[in-house]
Amino acid sequence: MNARQWGHDLALGVRFALTGGREGWTRALLTAVGVGLGVALLLLTTAVPSVLSARHAREDARTDITWMNTTVPARSAGTLLVADLDTEFRGQEIRGRAMQAEGPDAPVPPGLDAVPAAGEMFVSPALQKLLASDAGKLLRERLPDQVTGTIAEEGLVGSKELTFVRGAEGLAAHVDGSRVTRIDHFGAPDSASEGLDPVLLLLVLVVFVVLLMPVAVFIATAVRFGGERRDRRLAALRLVGSDSPMTRRIAAGEALAGSVLGLVFGTVFFLLGRQLAGQAVIYDISVFPSYLNPSPVLALLVAVAVPAAAVLVTLLALRGVVIEPLGVIRTARPARRRLWWRLLLPLAGLALLYPMVGQGRDNGDFNQYLVVGGVVLLLVGVTALLPWIVERFVARLGAGPVAWQLAVRRIQVNSGTAARMVNGVAVAVAGAIALQMLFAGVDNDYTRSTGQDLTRAQMQVSLSDGAPAAVGAAEFTATEGVEKVYGYAEGSISDRRADPENSEQVTVGDCASLREVVRLDSCADGDIFAVYDTSWDSGIKQLAEPGRRLYFDPSYGDSAGARVAWTVPEGIKEAGERVGPTRNTTSGFLFTPGALHGKALASLRTEVYLQLDQTVPDVQERVRNTAAAVDPLADVSVWSSTEQNEKFTAIRTGLFVGAACVLALIGVSLLVTQLEQLRERRKLLSSLVAFGTRRRTLGLSVLWQTAVPIAVGLLLSAVVGLTLGAVLLKMAGTPVAVDWPSLLAMTGVGAAVVLAVTLLSLPPLLKLVRPDGLRTE
Template sequence: MGVKFAFTGGREGWIRVLLTGVGVGLGVALLLLTTAIPNAMQTREDREYARLAFALGGPEPAKADNTLLVAEVSTEFRGREVLGRQLEPEGLRAPLPPGIKKFPAPGEMLVSPALKELLESKDAKLLRERLPYRVTGSIGESGLIGSAELAYYTGGQNLAKYHDDDSGVSRIDAFNVQKPPSKETDPVLLLLVLTVFVVLLMPVGVFIAAAVRFGGERRDRRLAALRLVGADSRMTRRIAAGEALAGAFLGLLFGIGFFLIGRQIAGSVELFEISVFPSYLDPAPVLAVLIAVAVPAAAVVVTLLALRGVVIEPLGVMRTAKPARRRLWWRLLLPLGGLGLLAQMIGKGKKNGEFNEYMVTGGVILLLVGITALLPWVVEAVVARLNSGPVSWQLAVRRLQLSSGTAARMVNGIAVAVAGAIALQMLFAGVQDDYTKPTGQDLSRAQMELFVPGSVPIADTRRQLADTRGVRGAVALADTWLGDRAKEPKATAGVTVGDCADLREVAKLPSCREGDVFALHGTEPELAAPGRKLVLDPSLDGDPKGAEVPWTVPRDIKKAEPRTDPSGWAREGFLMTTSALPTAAAETASGYIYLKLDMAVPDVSEIVRNAAVKIDPLAVPRMFTEGERTTEFDSIRTGLFVGAACVLALIGASLLVSQLEQLRERRKLLSSLIAFGTRRRTLTLSVLWQTAIPVALGLLLATMVGLTLGAVLLKMTDTAVTVDWLSVLAMTGIGAAVVLAVTALSVPPLLRLMRPDGLRTE
């Protein structure tokens, strides 16, 4: 009978079940998306390994009919990574990378759809200059990790000459590198993952529970009419459960539809440099079945719990009288229980053992659920003491005093999301130093580094780059090796070559003029002994084809103190001015050029990259950074940002549906007030106050709970508790902004409802 009422109750019934279905559907869609994210990330990782062009820890194959030379020529364009590789097959059976059907010829390239679109845009002039190849095809989905990835393959030529000089050229006989065994999970990273999932999913559950109760007041009045014709209280509860079940099943259908639509949209969206193909987003079957069972069951449970506080009699519903005051004691048990679970793990997480996953999940859930239990009591306690004020204020306060629970339900989701965001922000900020390694690079001395292969004259490269617009200075340092014998030497030392000004970047020199040679402190005395006969560029185990140039340590060799270069590397061994190095050894010495840039020049890094590629296609500069985070930490952080963006979109959409449902419920009341002469401005302000007061109280409670949860999580990881108040205000502000945007969107339908003809009835 309840299911029948939901679908045959006329226009009112259809609108009510439609709103419930949309609200539940939005939540179901996000739950399905969440269950699909692990599979999407795993697929991205699998495809990354499937196209790797070097062996992980294994020896390279010898040149054969089935080998391929691959040069790594990836670049960056305005902060976005561009994967690039030059391919030169060495035989007819050379392996093809995933996603392409034939090798591009020299001067041709195959590009990803996103890169093709970028190259055709007006803003990509500098990138087109850097990739002056003719586009002859595209890379298929199997060769890309995401729909928005920028990638290209181009034909290589004479790559063998670069193969032995650290230029990033590899010889392979197959792609699809086997993944290394997974590392032992870091307890703190596991805590982050668990907390992220709980924090992202809790608002979804709260919104689904709120959506199930749409139209609750009208439903109770219908149940009172059923009591009048003979239904008992248990029968009315079963009928109400049937109505909720119908809305929940419709919500499941809507949710599947929303998910399929969102799945297609995801293929054209990039969030925080992460993109996927629709085929990646396949929910785990077990979790999808669990959602299909849990959502209708939760709808029935929530409905029955809601009816416990309502007395439905044949002549009316007791909710219209002043409700009994809410009790506080049992509401405090939830957050206190959560704190109790989490408190048992304080101090663990680094070297003191792992966290109990169930206790962490249960503790965070109890704390966040505690917000949904405490907020109705807080709203009721505060609005009971609010009285005097303008007419709009009094209308809003009176409405909140009569139905504070409904107002609190609307805000519960945003409060839970904000509390979780504050706690996670504190946790990420507290532990990020443990996962951020300083690079040692000195950005005051240089902002960019360029590797120069031995086959490219480093002096000419330095001169051309120094003349490039935006370059304020260039330091060129070539590197080679010394050994005590020509083949497989027992003792070796590094050699750094440059002019006197450049050598002062890596050592404190007593004096310097062209032709000088220096031995850095720490060099083996027997190698630096004057008159000792050594060999420049000997044949090492991994480099069997050295130049093997004989060299004698000069009698006037000087001592020097080492100094870190702009990249943070402290050299050892010998320093030579350019003329002191024999020509035969100079021809094989590779090196680095450190560039000081004028960052005020627009696109200066792109201009330098273009200049470097013109000098040599394999010369790929890289920008210096002060620190870099571990891949695992960055992945979790990125996942949080992507998930938070999806949850915020759900919060906005669900709040809008909830607000429209509330306005529909009050249509006759608004029409009555308009008919009595109430100004529209007064009613609009009253609706705004009805939203603003619970939101302010919810955000205040969320801030308190979020700070508490964040402090406990930091204590659990044995990290000092610090609060970034700017971030806390930002999280709170984002939550308030979502509510304000929803309120603004609900004003047009509110104005349409403010008409006296809304009093008409049938």
């Protein structure tokens, strides 16, 4: 058989698909829609590297304050003072900057034409919309500056990002290189990016495979739309003289036509989705349409792989079918499916993953090819095993109501079609269960305790000034929802002005606040305390000798401290250790505000801890508003018992974003599949109605036809998912544990999608079962 004959037969199949009248076009369009949805998602996936690159480039271009700001440039005509004013509003992160130009050549942030003057504020379009809405009333109190313009796309990383840049004055007094700094250009410093550790890399690989496998399964399912009517057409071809190989190639040509048309549909869907993506926010992630540029190489791979897969799937599907004139063989009892080769796929997958069991994160990166190959084979094993299991299961189902009998008999006659319909859901659920087990298993490795005692405080405010802790206390106390306020001015004191040998912590607060961190027998304003009995060797006794001269905020190396002198008085009281709200113990000297003069207080940093009534609506936003009024440069944080590794969180967020897209594809593709099957059975359903079958009975039969295969598929996916999850946990060197609530949740989501699709297909079903559906041309 030469290539010319292959081309001729495929072209003939394409011609049949495109010139087969209304029936042919309907079949081709259904195939194109199913394939197109999968192609659109594949194109979106190929655009992921472009999205990440574009977001990182935008973020790098506007970088101003980083942990790498080790040196602050001297003031000049080309320098700019920048303050970090990042905040949060009802769970949404808001990036904020205050800027003050120190000369005419000061750098201008991306997205703006000039540095805003004091009292002016530029905002992103999304933030402008929020501020103008009723929902942004509380936020407007925090950002009272006049909005004089919007930030252009060049200064934003996402279309729905909330960010602002406001003008300021007097920032020079607060320059510390971290929250307030001086820069002479925008842009991230050159540095080698830290790579992912082996377990995180394993997570990324498995996430991509798990998200893409259902897409591939749905494309393979879509190219087989119209299978029953196709078989009758192929039998007619045999009747007019076509041999079996030629007939199969013609069938492959029909699938090729649908897949190529699907590429066109997929491109259109992708372009529509590309525009809609600019309006969407998924897990606080938004993008600009310009970010979604598929890699040319990957897009070309999709364009070649999809038609080739359509031809291959069709040829494989017909390999065991004996096509004879008039389709006589099709009416015979089909051969029982064999199990042995279906078991080889998951076993081969386990064999590929087995060499990496126990590797953990200490033995280098996992072999990417083995990981991808092993996971793919295990998930493909679901699609291979499901038809066999469905066939065996439904063969044993007995009698029941009419709707049940109609559904069971339909599945028994063609269990392959029923299995294909739920293959994608089963693969998606199996992968989701495995990933959930892996995420849950390694979660503790990337989550650490913050040490914050949420029973004693729920928010913390760090003031930028050296003002005493009493500053702002009245404002916070008067804030609705604040029950208690503890304020401390903290710093250090030493035996020398510069490069001291001995130094101790200094804490200033009123008596009520000090009692939260140490044990006091008595306290009055003007008292001074020292913690002598500590759990470690402290030099406090030598420093606390009456008459000794000590210095607040000493300098180290080239740094300049305040170095305010203070003479140790008589009558320092002793304080006992106590675990504070941050689960640390406070040592050194403790002062009430009346015991220190202003210069010493000016050298200390102030922390305010707040205990809240969480039942008060927007209590956190009210605290943030108060903090902004007390000190525009205040840093407000919400306490939590734990915090998670940022890269781990980013991977999990990426999984959720991808899962949302795949879930949408699953639902739409299932609906298209269901409608295609109903269309094929239109005459049969109309005949049943004509003979008196109630429409309610037919509706229930459609529900049972979906419910039985999906129940079997979800059971199989749970077994495969648990197996894959256990192997992945063993590979990561983590004890195997099953997160049963998550497993049930994943299974429930899959069942809910199928149920929703079935309910959506009922209106078309009622339309199709009219007696006039028996009309033929």
